[in-house]
Amino acid sequence: MKIDPTSPDLSAQIAKAIRDAIVAGDLIVDERLPSEAELAEQFEVSRATVREALKRLAAQSLIRTQRGAFGGAFVNRLSFEEAYGQQITTSTLLLSMNEVSFDTACEARYALERACAPLCAQRRTADHLATMRAEIHRQGQQGLSDEAFCASDVAFHRALVDGAGNPVLSYQLAGAVEAMQPLMNMITFTARNRSEIIALHTGIADALEARDGAEAERVLERLCACTQSLGSAVLAERARRKTDG
Amino acid sequence: MKIDPTSPDLSAQIAKAIRDAIVAGDLIVDERLPSEAELAEQFEVSRATVREALKRLAAQSLIRTQRGAFGGAFVNRLSFEEAYGQQITTSTLLLSMNEVSFDTACEARYALERACAPLCAQRRTADHLATMRAEIHRQGQQGLSDEAFCASDVAFHRALVDGAGNPVLSYQLAGAVEAMQPLMNMITFTARNRSEIIALHTGIADALEARDGAEAERVLERLCACTQSLGSAVLAERARRKTDG
DNA sequence: GACATTTAAATGTCTGACAAATGAAAATTG
DNA sequence: CAATTTTCATTTGTCAGACATTTAAATGTC
Structure with missing residues (x-):
């Protein structure tokens, strides 16, 4: 999963990368995504940018988030x-x-x-x-x-x-x-x-x-x-x- | 448009408030939303929170954003x-x-x-x-x-x-x-x-x-x-x- | 063993800052 | 005067760091 850090809308790119991974089946239902901090490191962006990307995915019901230790973002089973x-x-x-x-x-x-x-x-x-x-x-x-x-x-x-x-x-x-x-x-x-x-x-x-x-x-x-x-x-x-x- | 500042997920609440306004027709196509700073003031939250809300709406193609002076978030005409x-x-x-x-x-x-x-x-x-x-x-x-x-x-x-x-x-x-x-x-x-x-x-x-x-x-x-x-x-x-x- | 406490990890939120884009207005030039 | 260039204020995009809150595992206590 790579993004182009020069072009703007990094959060949209990150959201797309993760969305593609979900649609392709690389991330399966209920699988936990890396923490926001880890994703920020992986994509070499700030945590704020990662969060914007995750909110985009949440808006499409692709992920759900849970607070606390062992919480995080999980691939959501899209219900009818x-x-x-x-x-x-x-x-x-x-x-x-x-x-x-x-x-x-x-x-x-x-x-x-x-x-x-x-x-x-x-x-x-x-x-x-x-x-x-x-x-x-x-x-x-x-x-x-x-x-x-x-x-x-x-x-x-x-x-x-x-x-x-x-x-x-x-x-x-x-x-x-x-x-x-x-x-x-x-x-x-x-x-x-x-x-x-x-x-x-x-x-x-x-x-x-x-x-x-x-x-x-x-x-x-x-x-x-x-x-x-x-x-x-x-x-x-x-x-x-x-x-x- | 009001939100409950005590319960978490403020960005989701803000997104819902704006989404409802769009669906109800209070905000019409191509109308410009207040700037992120103004929305932050209105909802009494930080700009980061407002931004997360706007990204949610963008993920549903409800708004589009444009940078620069006289830019901002605009209600998007949802195309086929x-x-x-x-x-x-x-x-x-x-x-x-x-x-x-x-x-x-x-x-x-x-x-x-x-x-x-x-x-x-x-x-x-x-x-x-x-x-x-x-x-x-x-x-x-x-x-x-x-x-x-x-x-x-x-x-x-x-x-x-x-x-x-x-x-x-x-x-x-x-x-x-x-x-x-x-x-x-x-x-x-x-x-x-x-x-x-x-x-x-x-x-x-x-x-x-x-x-x-x-x-x-x-x-x-x-x-x-x-x-x-x-x-x-x-x-x-x-x-x-x-x-x- | 059952219950209370601590603790670490994670998301949620805020603040302040700077970069980059953009169009309007002002200044310059022919 | 008209055309062009420059300046400038506004707005989004991004970052860094901090603190609050939640949560469940780990630890301690009886």
């Missing part, structure tokens, strides 16, 4: 939980900062969910189905705020994804679904909208109960179209207000 | 490129550290790709098709190493995903496909394996050329099964050697 969190932050920012259209985000989300449908139809447990039915019931309650409706929507779709029984898929989709929430929260749902969505959700749950993946896919496609038209209606309304007022 | 990179690192580690089975990873990958098939059939350009054909041709060349074969495979599937014309999908899938590569590289492909895969790739390209998304999905499913059986054969072989030798 931690990975979720990072993916959601990244995806949310990506969507909010890059003027990704509602349509594009929506299309991506439902395309990914459609991918789960056949697997979920095969493998969903009674638990997954119960969660979906419970969320559908909540969505039908009077006086539910738009935010709460959206949150329930996320929970419903989360159950659908988890029903596929593939943690990698769950991880991938968590980002897409959760990152959409800020965009979805723009929408105000009329009672009519809600009952339409609830009907489609019910259709999905029914299809999954009958283990009919193809039907679930078809309903998901209708739900996608429905959501997209809702979104474009909201955007059109905003544009109209802007020109008029 | 940067997001790709982070997702690939995260996904790769997640797969390598969590004993995700080859089957599970494979299933997730092909499920996601199948989601792109109909969109790609609609929107693919001649360019995408040309890339696919070129990669298929490369895959048929004599004396191609297994690594090169895998790399070409990734390029082929990348073209398929990009053909869907949805940057969010491309971003999501880049992680899944690239993170699989270390697992795929375990496999040694016989000439017979290769010609089978090439035939399926050709089938996909043909279907997309004919804008037949359903057919593309069907071939992808066969490719998934083919890859999974290849993987399990390799694993079985390894297990046998372990017991015997």
Whole structure:
């Protein structure tokens, strides 16, 4: 592991060197890195610089640190939980900062969910189905705020994804679904909208109960179209207000 | 933005405070943060601590820094490129550290790709098709190493995903496909394996050329099964050697 | 043997300093 | 006056040294 001491951003270089070692498997899970003082000696930099490098790695959950004797920095086993969190932050920012259209985000989300449908139809447990039915019931309650409706929507779709029984898929989709929430929260749902969505959700749950993946896919496609038209209606309304007022 | 100065990990708290401000939109893209000295004063910590916090944010591409007068830390517009990179690192580690089975990873990958098939059939350009054909041709060349074969495979599937014309999908899938590569590289492909895969790739390209998304999905499913059986054969072989030798 | 104390090692934090980069402003020059 | 050069203040990058705090092993004590 070598760095170029002439070019700036030594801490970034050191972080990269260590990160590469972890990704390549030279440093294995739970292995202890040398102490900050030792790393400083090895890389011929100050301890402050080493610490900046370690903080970069900690921000990516690549290492964890422990104080005290026999403490230090350890290679962290990246859990699905931690990975979720990072993916959601990244995806949310990506969507909010890059003027990704509602349509594009929506299309991506439902395309990914459609991918789960056949697997979920095969493998969903009674638990997954119960969660979906419970969320559908909540969505039908009077006086539910738009935010709460959206949150329930996320929970419903989360159950659908988890029903596929593939943690990698769950991880991938968590980002897409959760990152959409800020965009979805723009929408105000009329009672009519809600009952339409609830009907489609019910259709999905029914299809999954009958283990009919193809039907679930078809309903998901209708739900996608429905959501997209809702979104474009909201955007059109905003544009109209802007020109008029 | 406040922190608790008694509990340790001040830099993590400061990083969180700033990150929250960015995610919430209180700090907008290209906005300049206060200088390190000013932040140190605001949070009542030393400059070193502030710097550790800023490095954490830089590791997540949330800020970029610039030296010199009128330099400083700026809220970074998270590009798709940067997001790709982070997702690939995260996904790769997640797969390598969590004993995700080859089957599970494979299933997730092909499920996601199948989601792109109909969109790609609609929107693919001649360019995408040309890339696919070129990669298929490369895959048929004599004396191609297994690594090169895998790399070409990734390029082929990348073209398929990009053909869907949805940057969010491309971003999501880049992680899944690239993170699989270390697992795929375990496999040694016989000439017979290769010609089978090439035939399926050709089938996909043909279907997309004919804008037949359903057919593309069907071939992808066969490719998934083919890859999974290849993987399990390799694993079985390894297990046998372990017991015997 | 069980419990209290000491101790060494490690991270967390602070202070103060200097180097290097950088763009604005001032000074110089044609 | 315009173009160029120089100066300069600001800001990040890096360093050295110090002290506080945490932690678990080692030691001492009953």
